[in-house]
Each structure stands twice: as C-alpha cells, then as structure tokens.
Amino acid sequence: MEDAYNTEELSVVREYFSHNIRTSTAMVVATVMVFKCGLGDDMENMSDVISESAYFLDVYDKGMEILFDFVLGVPVSTDKEEIEPSRLISHFTTKVPITIAEQGISLSVDTDSFKFKSNGHIVKNLLEIILCEEARKSRGSVKITGRNGVYVIEKENPGETPAIFAIFARLFGKLGIGFSYGEKRLELRFGQ
Amino acid sequence: MKILIADDELRLRKVVALYLRKCGHDVVEAENGKQAVEMAEKHDPDVIILDVMMPEMTGLEATKLLRQNERTKEKPIILLTANAGEKDYKLGGEAGADRYMTKPFSPKELMEAVSETVK
Numbered sequence: 001m002e003d004a005y006n007t008e009e010l011s012v013v014r015e016y017f018s019h020n021i022r023t024s025t026a027m028v029v030a031t032v033m034v035f036k037c038g039l040g041d042d043m044e045n046m047s048d049v050i051s052e053s054a055y056f057l058d059v060y061d062k063g064m065e066i067l068f069d070f071v072l073g074v075p076v077s078t079d080k081e082e083i084e085p086s087r088l089i090s091h092f093t094t095k096v097p098i099t100i101a102e103q104g105i106s107l108s109v110d111t112d113s114f115k116f117k118s119n120g121h122i123v124k125n126l127l128e129i130i131l132c133e134e135a136r137k138s139r140g141s142v143k144i145t146g147r148n149g150v151y152v153i154e155k156e157n158p159g160e161t162p163a164i165f166a167i168f169a170r171l172f173g174k175l176g177i178g179f180s181y182g183e184k185r186l187e188l189r190f191g192q
Numbered sequence: 193m194k195i196l197i198a199d200d201e202l203r204l205r206k207v208v209a210l211y212l213r214k215c216g217h218d219v220v221e222a223e224n225g226k227q228a229v230e231m232a233e234k235h236d237p238d239v240i241i242l243d244v245m246m247p248e249m250t251g252l253e254a255t256k257l258l259r260q261n262e263r264t265k266e267k268p269i270i271l272l273t274a275n276a277g278e279k280d281y282k283l284g285g286e287a288g289a290d291r292y293m294t295k296p297f298s299p300k301e302l303m304e305a306v307s308e309t310v311k
Contacts, residue, residue, distance in 0.1 A: 018275065018276070022295040026204055027204050029297065030296075033300060034207050102206075136201070
C-alpha cells in the first residue's frame, strides 16, 4: 500500500521534536545532578532553570502531536477561539527569563492589542515554538513588533532556521495565517 | 585532565562544564564545531566532547576534520547527541568518534565515559 503521507516531512518532525525534547530533558538531568553535587551556590536559580526546561518540554510535546497529526493528514479542527498575540508573547517572556538572559538577548517588544479568531491550540503552540527557537538560538538584539495583525521578529545574530518552519508555513496557511521566514526576519500575518 | 566541550546549547554546556570543573578538570568551551576544531589545535585537550547538531559545523564534520589533522587525529572524541536513531550511531562511528552518548545523560555518566575513553 502506498503511503498517503510525506515520509520526508515525518522525518523532519520526528528529528526536530526528538532533538528538542532530548535536549530539554538533558538540561533537567544535568541540572539536578549538579545540584546534587552541592554546586547550587554556583547556579542559585537552578529550580528556575528546571521550570524553564519543563516549559520547553510542554511546548515541544504539544507541538509534536500537532505536527504529526498535520503531516499524517488528520483534518485541522475548525474550532475557533479569540487569540491575542501580544498576550502570548508577554506570557512567553515571563516563562523563560533565564534563557533570554543567558543567551545575552536584548529583547524589545512593541505590539498592539490586535485580536483574531482561529484554532487557538495550534496557533498558540506554533507561536510558542517559534519564540522558543528564537530565545534558544539567537544572540544580541531581538525585536518583536506587531501592528494590525502583522507581527515581525527581527534578529541581530540568528541561529540556523529549522527545516520544520516549512511545515509550519503550510499549517499556518491552512488556518489563513501567512508565515514567511528568512535568516534574520520572520513575519506572521494573522487573521488575513 | 584538559577537556574541550562543544555544544551550542549554552546552558547545558555551562552545567556540564561546571560539573567537570568540580571534578578537578580544566575545561575549555566552544559553541560550534568550527570553534571546537580551532580550540583543539590551540589548547591541546586530552579529550574532546562534541555535540552532534551544532550550527556552522556539526560535531560529525568536526570529528572528521580532527581525525585528518596530525595534531588532533589521536585525540579521544566523545559525541553527544540528541539523535538516537540507528543511522546516527553509524554516522558517529564512521566519522571517527571513540564513543557516542545520547541525551539525556547525567554529567556523572559523561565523566565515566571520559575516564574510560582516555584509558
């Protein structure tokens, strides 16, 4: 029987989430071990480090289900809820302050209170993954601006663009959201 | 012992380096494969620990370069990876790594692997 799904995309999804889940788990294991060895004085915020890793694990675990379902052709739910991107971004920055500080990121956020309706579970998770990617891989200045549903992330020193962004763009497209990405600039057009 | 560790995950690298220093080792850090190759020449480490997936140059590419260099070709290399597939183990061996460890790992396990690899 011929596969009805794209095996190359399945592989991209598996590798992306496996890598990130294993890396976040490694962070928890290594931090606990170092703490157990009495090195807590050197990293007084270890419990916060573990909390941030747990947040990353939660985001990647949800994302894995969403992306596998999409690549396997599970219909995207048409259920809609109100989404306010600026609130999501603000929530994200409170979740990972240590990562942002350790990466030496100078984050500036300037967004309006634009709201739109879409599949909240998918949109929120993909946006969180994109923000996680930028928080963990970028260095220096990261500027997020949002006006009338067009959100732009500009990076001074970007990390590598993950191959999974191409699948994100297709999934966002199913929800009527434009997602374009380059090395130093990402753009999301919500509610188009 | 002087240990070179390369990982683009800054926080994980810092935590592991902290543990290795606590064990009494001299640790030098690199954030990608290219930097690791340069630092291996400069610092002459006793063992090299490389993450596989790094920007600019992967751990596999760095391993191949280190194996081609007269000064570093005999250095013990441990690859750390978040890829646990069968093909990944094979690629690590083909690149010339002495040992392949998958994430998550405890720093204690890594230290044991370092001791065994250097023997």
